[in-house]
Amino acid sequence: LPVAISDLPAFLVDAHAAMARIRAFEELAADAHADGRLPGLLHLSIGGEAVAHGVIGGLRPDDRVYTSHRGHGHFLAAGADPYRMLAELAGRDSGLCRGRGGSMHLMSDRAVMATGVVGGTLPIAVGHALALEGDAVAVTFFGDGAVQTGVFHESLNLAALWSARVLFVCENNGWAEFSGRDEHTRIADVAAYGHFHGLPTAAVDGGEVVSVREAALQLLARVRAGEGPALLECHVMRIRPHYEGDLRRGDRAEGDPLARLEARMLTDGFSPDDLARRRADARAELDDACARALRDPSPDPVTDAELVFASAL
Amino acid sequence: MTAPTFVEAARDALEHHLAIDDRVMVLGEDVATGGPFGLTKGLSQRFGTERIRNTPISEGAVMGVAVGLALGGRRPFVDLMFNDFVTLASDQLFNHAAKLHYTSGGRRPVPLTVWTIGGAGTRWGAQHSQRLDGWLTQVPGLKVLAPSSPVAAAGAVRVALDDPDPVVVLADRTLLYSRSCLPRDGASPWRSRIVQAGTDLTLAASGRLVHLALDAAATTGASVEIIDVQRLAPLDCDLVVESVSRTGRLLVLHDEAWCGATAATLVAAVSERAFWALDAPPRRLTSPATPIPAAAVLEDAYMVGGDAILAAINEMVNG
Numbered sequence: 001l002p003v004a005i006s007d008l009p010a011f012l013v014d015a016h017a018a019m020a021r022i023r024a025f026e027e028l029a030a031d032a033h034a035d036g037r038l039p040g041l042l043h044l045s046i047g048g049e050a051v052a053h054g055v056i057g058g059l060r061p062d063d064r065v066y067t068s069h070r071g072h073g074h075f076l077a078a079g080a081d082p083y084r085m086l087a088e089l090a091g092r093d094s095g096l097c098r099g100r101g102g103s104m105h106l107m108s109d110r111a112v113m114a115t116g117v118v119g120g121t122l123p124i125a126v127g128h129a130l131a132l133e134g135d136a137v138a139v140t141f142f143g144d145g146a147v148q149t150g151v152f153h154e155s156l157n158l159a160a161l162w163s164a165r166v167l168f169v170c171e172n173n174g175w176a177e178f179s180g181r182d183e184h185t186r187i188a189d190v191a192a193y194g195h196f197h198g199l200p201t202a203a204v205d206g207g208e209v210v211s212v213r214e215a216a217l218q219l220l221a222r223v224r225a226g227e228g229p230a231l232l233e234c235h236v237m238r239i240r241p242h243y244e245g246d247l248r249r250g251d252r253a254e255g256d257p258l259a260r261l262e263a264r265m266l267t268d269g270f271s272p273d274d275l276a277r278r279r280a281d282a283r284a285e286l287d288d289a290c291a292r293a294l295r296d297p298s299p300d301p302v303t304d305a306e307l308v309f310a311s312a313l
Numbered sequence: 314m315t316a317p318t319f320v321e322a323a324r325d326a327l328e329h330h331l332a333i334d335d336r337v338m339v340l341g342e343d344v345a346t347g348g349p350f351g352l353t354k355g356l357s358q359r360f361g362t363e364r365i366r367n368t369p370i371s372e373g374a375v376m377g378v379a380v381g382l383a384l385g386g387r388r389p390f391v392d393l394m395f396n397d398f399v400t401l402a403s404d405q406l407f408n409h410a411a412k413l414h415y416t417s418g419g420r421r422p423v424p425l426t427v428w429t430i431g432g433a434g435t436r437w438g439a440q441h442s443q444r445l446d447g448w449l450t451q452v453p454g455l456k457v458l459a460p461s462s463p464v465a466a467a468g469a470v471r472v473a474l475d476d477p478d479p480v481v482v483l484a485d486r487t488l489l490y491s492r493s494c495l496p497r498d499g500a501s502p503w504r505s506r507i508v509q510a511g512t513d514l515t516l517a518a519s520g521r522l523v524h525l526a527l528d529a530a531a532t533t534g535a536s537v538e539i540i541d542v543q544r545l546a547p548l549d550c551d552l553v554v555e556s557v558s559r560t561g562r563l564l565v566l567h568d569e570a571w572c573g574a575t576a577a578t579l580v581a582a583v584s585e586r587a588f589w590a591l592d593a594p595p596r597r598l599t600s601p602a603t604p605i606p607a608a609a610v611l612e613d614a615y616m617v618g619g620d621a622i623l624a625a626i627n628e629m630v631n632g
Contacts, residue, residue: 064385095418096418097416097417097418097420098418098419099418100415100416100417100418101416101417101418102416105412105416105417107413107416107417107418107420107421108420112384112421113384113413113417113421115408115409116408117404117408117409120377120404120405120408120409122374122377123373123374123375123376123377123378123380123381123405124377124378124380124381124384124405124409125381126374126377126378126381127377127378127379127380127381127382127383127384127385127389128381128382128384128385129381129385130378130381130382130385130387131381131382131384131385131386131387132385138381150373151373151374151377151404154369154371154373154374154375155374155377157369157371157374158368158369158371158374158375158378161369162366307414307415307418307419308414308415308453308454309414309454309456309477309478310414310419310422310424310477310478311476311477311478313456313503313544313547313549
């Protein structure tokens with residue numbers, strides 16, 4: 001795989017399509033949650049689209065992706081079916097997890113799992129990396145809030161000790177739940193922990209998809225080469241509140257990665273009509289998928305307990 | 314040839330599985346040098362330190378690594394040393410391992426074995442002698458086995474490593490170096506088993522208490538049916554309920570605090586399903602709801618003992 005972007009115009013078109021699709025999914029989820037169509041505790045990834053596509057779009061099919069409670073974008077970037085994701089959010093038997101998981105517990109194949117516990121997937125990704133064949137890599141996304149958990153430090157230590165093929169990707173939005181990073185720690189830069197453990201480490205503007213992709217490709221090449229785990233810190237904006245329905249913080253539009261990408265593409269001569277149409281098409285497709293998901297049947301409470309174990313007793 | 318001890322039998326079962334299944338690997342503190350109680354003695358020499366892998370003292374992340382190995386197609390076996398340290402591994406065990414098959418809609422099994430020891434009797438104090446059965450058994454999604462003999466210990470390791478779900482094998486600290494067998498050893502580790510048939514009273518017990526129950530029953534004139542409850546989660550109640558429907562009396566022994574779960578749930582199951590067969594109120598013998606004391610005289614008083622079992626049998630049958 002290349003360690004740099006070879007065809008920049010083609011990359012930008014792909015990035016716009018992928019990021020517009022994530023944005024449309026999350027805006028639909030926000031609307032449908034607000035009007036009562038979708039239940040649950042939703043943490044939207046608006047503001048993180050460039051990280052999701054920048055990193056995951058640089059992976060191979062045999063790599064595996066782990067994420068946090070804010071993982072819709074990572075699942076979409078890894079190829080999960082948005083109709084089945086919406087059915088999962090709606091609690092339908094046709095959902096990705098047959099309605100048993102919901103937004104924070106999505107599980108699939110290439111995107112293995114999300115978690116509702118901050119930091120929860122960090123060690124799991126390390127373990128999965130040890131089980132992968134050849135030079136395949138496990139990538140785990142987490143917010144800067146996870147950096148203050150014990151399991152973050154245990155996981156970096158274990159991954160470094162065992163030279164696990166893991167790419168740790170911190171989406172540093174400066175917020176941990178409802179308070180700022182400076183109220184949680186005196187360590188401003190998450191990248192400091194990568195340097196401390198001797199990992200290949202980079203810190204980038206996570207709102208800029210080209211920077212994210214190039215940094216990810218360089219670090220992934222080193223991880224595949226057996227240099228051990230690597231850490232990528234992406235500075236992003238949390239444009240939506242911590243969770244949908246929280247009234248404490250409204251939208252903050254500055255640093256919007258999709259708007260920044262479109263501004264760049266317009267400067268490069270792309271047609272504004274094309275960009276607007278692609279966003280409208282993505283939303284229309286997802287509105288159809290959501291309507292279809294909402295018509296699907298709910299799971300059956302009578303047989304529900306059969307899913308607790310893989311092997312019944 | 315001398316019969317193996319409990320821990321030797323478990324070790325041999327583990328070695329057998331390592332030999333026949335490349336997916337099996339062992340993680341834990343000092344496992345590559347035999348483990349603190351000899352469970353992994355000699356295994357790293359045969360299978361290497363990648364598969365018999367020493368870990369730092371990072372129980373939370375190590376349990377998470379094991380979950381990831383399981384999701385990646387391996388069969389991890391974690392030596393958690395003392396079950397007191399379940400507290401440190403609990404997020405990965407309870408919030409992740411136990412739930413993932415369900416929350417994935419059946420998509421993702423988590424074949425994970427956790428070996429851990431528990432129980433008082435060593436003067437090791439409040440943080441190395443607990444039985445956290447209540448914790449382990451109250452999160453749906455974990456299977457918990459409590460073997461009572463060397464044969465049962467080997468069987469528990471064998472079925473756990475063959476199972477697609479997370480299984481905790483909870484071994485009694487005071488049984489580890491015991492060679493004592495039980496009648497009808499070799500029965501399925503998943504099911505409760507009758508180790509002694511009787512007609513006056515049903516006595517349900519696990520682990521070391523099965524041996525104490527047999528000794529106590531031998532010195533009373535009563536006909537005591539002794540049931541070894543091997544599977545603590547999901548708690549295997551059926552045989553106990555069936556037995557009480559014949560004997561009319563239930564005595565449950567369990568090594569956990571009075572406020573724990575196993576004994577209470579057995580009493581509840583019998584009360585719900587065999588109430589009209591009861592000739593006497595069901596009774597529990599457990600430890601009190603205190604931390605485990607360090608002083609010998611206090612720890613001895615804390616533990617369920619043979620004299621109390623004998624007295625309870627006699628009171629229930631003759632009283």
